[in-house]
Amino acid sequence: MRAVFHVLSFLAVIAAGFWAYRENYATQTAMREVRTLQREITALRDSLAMMRAEWAYLNRPERLRELVVLNFDALQLLPMEPAQFANPADLAYPPPTIPAIPAPDGQAFDGIDDGATALLPHDGESS
Amino acid sequence: MRTPLRPLPRILEARRQGANPDLIEGENRARRREQWREQTRGRASARLGLLAVAFACAYAVIGVRMGHLAAARPVEPIASAPGVEITAQRADIVDRHGRLLATNMSTHALYAHPQELTDPAGTARALAAIFPEMNAEDLARRFADGRRFLWLRKVMSPEQMQKVHEIGDPGLLFAPREMRLYPNGTLAAHVLGGAGFGTEGVQSAEVIGVAGIERALDSELRDPARAGRPLELSLDLSVQATVEEVLAAGIGLMNAKGGAAIVMDVRTGELVALASAPAFDPNDRPVPLVGKDDEASDSPLFNRAVQGVYELGSTFKIFAAAQAMELGLATPATMIDADAPMTWGKYRITEFDGHNYGPLLSLADVIAKSSNVGIAHVALMIGGERQKAFLAALGFFAPTPVELVEAQGARPLVPSRWSEIVTITASYGHGMSASPLHLAAAYAAIANGGVYLKPTLLRRQAPVSGTRVMSEDVAAKARAMLRGVVTHGTASFADVPGYEVAGKTGTADKPKKSGGYYKDKVINTFASMFPASDPRYVLIVTLDEPVDTTGSKPRRTAGWTAVPVAAEMIRRVAPLLGLRPQVEPVRAVALTAGAN
Numbered sequence: 172m173r174a175v176f177h178v179l180s181f182l183a184v185i186a187a188g189f190w191a192y193r194e195n196y197a198t199q200t201a202m203r204e205v206r207t208l209q210r211e212i213t214a215l216r217d218s219l220a221m222m223r224a225e226w227a228y229l230n231r232p233e234r235l236r237e238l239v240v241l242n243f244d245a246l247q248l249l250p251m252e253p254a255q256f257a258n259p260a261d262l263a264y265p266p267p268t269i270p271a272i273p274a275p276d277g278q279a280f281d282g283i284d285d286g287a288t289a290l291l292p293h294d295g296e297s298s
Numbered sequence: 299m300r301t302p303l304r305p306l307p308r309i310l311e312a313r314r315q316g317a318n319p320d321l322i323e324g325e326n327r328a329r330r331r332e333q334w335r336e337q338t339r340g341r342a343s344a345r346l347g348l349l350a351v352a353f354a355c356a357y358a359v360i361g362v363r364m365g366h367l368a369a370a371r372p373v374e375p376i377a378s379a380p381g382v383e384i385t386a387q388r389a390d391i392v393d394r395h396g397r398l399l400a401t402n403m404s405t406h407a408l409y410a411h412p413q414e415l416t417d418p419a420g421t422a423r424a425l426a427a428i429f430p431e432m433n434a435e436d437l438a439r440r441f442a443d444g445r446r447f448l449w450l451r452k453v454m455s456p457e458q459m460q461k462v463h464e465i466g467d468p469g470l471l472f473a474p475r476e477m478r479l480y481p482n483g484t485l486a487a488h489v490l491g492g493a494g495f496g497t498e499g500v501q502s503a504e505v506i507g508v509a510g511i512e513r514a515l516d517s518e519l520r521d522p523a524r525a526g527r528p529l530e531l532s533l534d535l536s537v538q539a540t541v542e543e544v545l546a547a548g549i550g551l552m553n554a555k556g557g558a559a560i561v562m563d564v565r566t567g568e569l570v571a572l573a574s575a576p577a578f579d580p581n582d583r584p585v586p587l588v589g590k591d592d593e594a595s596d597s598p599l600f601n602r603a604v605q606g607v608y609e610l611g612s613t614f615k616i617f618a619a620a621q622a623m624e625l626g627l628a629t630p631a632t633m634i635d636a637d638a639p640m641t642w643g644k645y646r647i648t649e650f651d652g653h654n655y656g657p658l659l660s661l662a663d664v665i666a667k668s669s670n671v672g673i674a675h676v677a678l679m680i681g682g683e684r685q686k687a688f689l690a691a692l693g694f695f696a697p698t699p700v701e702l703v704e705a706q707g708a709r710p711l712v713p714s715r716w717s718e719i720v721t722i723t724a725s726y727g728h729g730m731s732a733s734p735l736h737l738a739a740a741y742a743a744i745a746n747g748g749v750y751l752k753p754t755l756l757r758r759q760a761p762v763s764g765t766r767v768m769s770e771d772v773a774a775k776a777r778a779m780l781r782g783v784v785t786h787g788t789a790s791f792a793d794v795p796g797y798e799v800a801g802k803t804g805t806a807d808k809p810k811k812s813g814g815y816y817k818d819k820v821i822n823t824f825a826s827m828f829p830a831s832d833p834r835y836v837l838i839v840t841l842d843e844p845v846d847t848t849g850s851k852p853r854r855t856a857g858w859t860a861v862p863v864a865a866e867m868i869r870r871v872a873p874l875l876g877l878r879p880q881v882e883p884v885r886a887v888a889l890t891a892g893a894n
Contacts (some may be wrong), residue, residue: 217404227398227481232539250540250870253796253879 301326387476388505389519390528391490391512393535394570394757400490400512400580402505403479406459406472408450409500412441415469424465425450428458452495453477473500478512484577486538488601489531489702489755492580508583509599511755513703530757532568537561540870541571545839548863549575552844556595557863558602558734560838561871564742564827566758567751569700570835570875572735574602595842602840604700605708607731610840611804611856613741613825614727615673619665620744620776621688622676624768630662630775636672645719647674650805650855665779666787668803670726677725682716685724691767692740692750694732701755708733727804734823738838741825744780745833748773781830791861792826794868796879800833801826801864803856808843819843822856824864828872829880837871839864 239248303326309319391400415421422437429451440448453475454462462470478493491510495503506520507513511531519529545559561571578584578598587597594600622628637656640647647670649655655669664672677685689695695712698705711731713720723729735753743750743764751764768776780800784792792799804823807815822841827833844859845852853859872879 220401221403223398224401224403224479224481227401231482232485232536232543233483236539236543251873253794253869253873255873256878 301329303327303330387526388478388493389521389524389526391519391531392528393531393533393538394568395534396528396530397535398481399486399531399533399535400478400480400493403477405453405455405475405477407452407475407498407503408454408459408462409471409473410441410448410450411446411469411471412444412448413446413469415441415467417467418442418469421465421467421470425462425470428461429454449498452498473503475503476505478505480580482535482539483581484579485535485542486533486572487577487580488574488603488704489533489572490580491703492583494583507703509703510580510601511701511703514701514705531755532563532566532570532757533572533755534570534874537871537874538571538573540874541867542573542575542577544863544867544870545573545575548839548866549841549844552841552846552859552863554841554844554859556600556602556842557844558606558838558840559864559867560603560734560738560836561875562738562742562753562836562838564745564751564833564836565761567739567742567753567762567764568758569735569738569753569755571871572603572755574600574604574606601702601704602842603734603838604698604702605704605733606840606842607708607711607733608821608823608840609728609731609806609809610734610737610823610825611727611806611821612668612670613737613802613804613823615665615668615725616744616776616780616802617689617692617740618673618677618680618685618725619661619779620768620772621680621685622661623772623775624688625680625684627679628661628676630660630779632661633658634661634664634672635675636664636669638669638671640671640674642674642719642722645722647671647722662779662782665802666782668783668788673725674722677721678718680721682718682721685721686716688767689724689730691765692736692743694730694736694740698733698735698739699752699754700735705735710736727806734838734840737823737825738836741827741836741838743767744773744776745827745836746773777827777830777833780827784826788855788857789824789826789861791857792824792865792868794828794865794872797868797872797877798829798831798880799826799865799868800828800830801837801861803861805854805856818845818852818854820854822854822860824856824860826864826868828868829877831880834877835872835875837864837868839867 239246303323304319305322305326308322312319312322387402390398390402392398410421412418418441419438422432422441423434425437426432426434432450450470459472462472475495480487480490480492489510491512492508493505493512494508496506497504507516511529512519515529518524541559541561545557548554549557556575558574559571560569560573562569576598584598586599587594595602595606600606619628623630628634635656636654636659638647638649638654649670650668655663655667656671659667659669659672661672661676663669664676680688686695694710697707697709710733713729720729739750739753742753747770748766748768749764750767751762777800780802781798783789783802784799788803789799789801792801802825804821804825806821806823807817808819808821809815820843822844824839825836826838827836839860841856841860841863845854846858849858
């Protein structure tokens, strides 16, 4: 009985040692990975900051102004002026489309259909 | 084999010989005890040996670990918590819409270990070819004078770094650096100021603000607790760019030495644009003037909007008029004695160009025609003490609290003794000096219905409370007077269709250093607000030594110089600020009833 107990505890020690060994290396791998990722994040952040700076540099008002002058033929952009404000009421909106009304029983509903087309602004040839 | 204590043959033998058999038993007992003792001692010493080995192992492990720790290179502890950002950087500065005004860039500094240089002379020549400011002989001499460390350059471009790499000398080394970058160049240069390096090490260098908001809010920008959150300014990049463009064009047209413009939101005190011309590039700040005869205002570093403490001239007249109405001494229709010239002791107060608007002028016309004599009489009605208290409430006796390091140094120049002649001259903006920013804050109080708000460069989310300096009714009447200046007064060029500009011109002679005033050097100011019926913004335009030469003789009044510039600024800026013109700028086609 004692011998069996000794053998079992010896096996348990071996198993625990093996587990600890594996965990140790797994942790080290994970740590290395974290370090790599952090370096990558830092590098990406740096390049993001650089790109934001470059974006701001390329979009600086002075340069845009020059580009607008250079490309006037294609873009025809002018400074914003008070006269360019318009009233929403002055805008020409396209005529609203009237959706077809399905009849309750799924069949075409002749009487109302005619009436609906008659409401359209260009109702000449609707029959 | 265990021997019995009393073996029978020996007992019998002893009995036969008549000896005591107990002796045999005692002898055997003693032998047995001896054996047990031997056995126990052996076991104990084996245990002790094992224990000694265990202790030796433990001490060995500790010793090896200590030796390892002592010999190993120190490693930074790693912050392994997810989402922790690298926040050692200085915070970015953005405008009110999040557009970048200042950011950081990684670059490298260059240094040398001269004793490790393989070819000092050749390296010196190669470096001089890359960097224009270096001199080959000078560099070779410094490489050879026995020093072990030498800074060569604080920052360099990636191309320059590549060229230094190509020299390939092991004695040339790079140090990582964070560099402050202003991508918009000269835009808002006087607000941003600039940054430089503080304490420098090989691995990193401290970036510190040297001027403007970078210096004033330095500790806040460097605070690691910001965690990369940018500093939001109240400036609007497109408005600022337009203001600077129009101001620069206006300075050119009016042959001025310089100028300043301020756009301030009257409801929050936010400065939407703050420009001073000529400007500089904060990426490469010019060296400040240090000569004895140099005037600070000659340097582009000088912020005319904040540091330029000038006599602001007739723009001050509205304050006396508003105070007279606030105290119930006058209404816009009250007739004021405006018979020029006015004599006060040994002083003579005259009107511009020797005019006489008198004998009587309504208060509204005193402002519209900008009568010095009329407003002098109003100021005498108010009295010096009350006038001083009112101007103090409008912030004219203290530096502006704006977040610029230059603002604290720009204390208004006020006479120490507030005599009656000071009361008279201060009412039309002479004898005391203030910066255009002071004027903007005071005009904002008239524009927003009588509340003085502290001007700020930081974005405010909600309207703020200020101190009430006049009633809403008085502020509205003062605005109507200022509107009159534009519709039928000295600032008729400022009538931008649709935006109901109200404002006041001011022309002040520049004081000589030796005392007295120049005859042909003036500061022209136009302080305005728009739209007059419900003002949203105050605009101050100041031109330094302008002259309009389009007429038969040079004109130096604000109505001919600062006002047209301000009008163009309002025309360009108001749409950018989202203000709809209130009157239709283009008349709709008239509809006529057609015959049917």
